[in-house]
Amino acid sequence: MISFLVLAVPAAALAATAFLYNRLVRLRNTVRASWSDIDVMLRKRHDLVPNLVEAVKGYAGHEKRTLIGVTEARAEAMRAEGPEDRASAENAFTDSLKSLFALAEGYPDLKADTSFLELQRQLVEIENGIEYARRYYNAVVRDYNTLTEVFPSNLVASGFRFERGKFFELSSPEERERVDVSLP
Numbered sequence: 720m721i722s723f724l725v726l727a728v729p730a731a732a733l734a735a736t737a738f739l740y741n742r743l744v745r746l747r748n749t750v751r752a753s754w755s756d757i758d759v760m761l762r763k764r765h766d767l768v769p770n771l772v773e774a775v776k777g778y779a780g781h782e783k784r785t786l787i788g789v790t791e792a793r794a795e796a797m798r799a800e801g802p803e804d805r806a807s808a809e810n811a812f813t814d815s816l817k818s819l820f821a822l823a824e825g826y827p828d829l830k831a832d833t834s835f836l837e838l839q840r841q842l843v844e845i846e847n848g849i850e851y852a853r854r855y856y857n858a859v860v861r862d863y864n865t866l867t868e869v870f871p872s873n874l875v876a877s878g879f880r881f882e883r884g885k886f887f888e889l890s891s892p893e894e895r896e897r898v899d900v901s902l903p
Contacts, residue, residue, distance in 0.1 A: 739866075739875040746863040750884045753856040754802070757887060760849045761796070761809060767845065768793050768816070771838045775819060778829040785822050789815045802856075802885040816842075853887050860884035 772786055779786075792808075792815035799808035820839075823829050830836075863884050867876035875881075 735871070736875055739872045740879060743863075743866060743872065743876055743879070743881050746859065746866060747881060747884075749859050750856070750863050753852065753859050754887075757805075757849065757852045757856055760845060760852050761805075764842065764845045764849065765793055765797055767838065767841055771816075771819065771835075771842065774832065774835045774838060775823055775826075775829065778826045778832075779822055782822050785815075785818050789819050791815075802887045806887045857886050857888075860886055 768789065772789055775782075776786055789812075792812040796805070796808040796812040799805040823835070866872050867881050867883055
């Protein structure tokens with residue numbers, strides 16, 4: 720009986736460790752995959768913006784400061800690495816896009832242009848996809864971080880050096896305020 724316990728206890732501990740380790744690996748890989756989904760959506764937005772800038776430039780070419788601001792914010796967002804830096808750069812980029820659309824409000828011909836309207840529609844779709852991908856990513860990071868912190872999985876996580884995931888968050892309280900966007 721004692722020899723059975725001598726073998727059963729370590730076997731059970733090993734099985735529990737393997738189970739928790741595999742669960743942590745699955746969640747970590749889901750975090751990475753969901754970050755990749757965000758990256759794909761942001762890339763689509765980055766690819767769409769030069770077309771928007773060109774469309775606006777045709778009607779409001781003399782508004783160079785706004786157009787340059789959007790282009791610079793896009794470049795900065797594309798250079799950002801990791802969730803924290805990327806979130807900050809993307810939020811600045813979103814603000815510059817708001818100024819681009821505010822500029823477009825002053826040009827009725829531009830607001831009626833079918834190419835511009837289609838670009839706007841595509842951007843709205845992409846923004847909705849980004850919002851969904853952010854929420855999913857943050858939910859997966861929450862689950863992963865919880866598993867790395869609760870007992871007994873925290874022992875496995877620290878033993879195998881699983882690091883906490885970083886949320887993709889808004890970088891300032893002003894960004895939490897509601898923004899009204901209207902399409903013509």
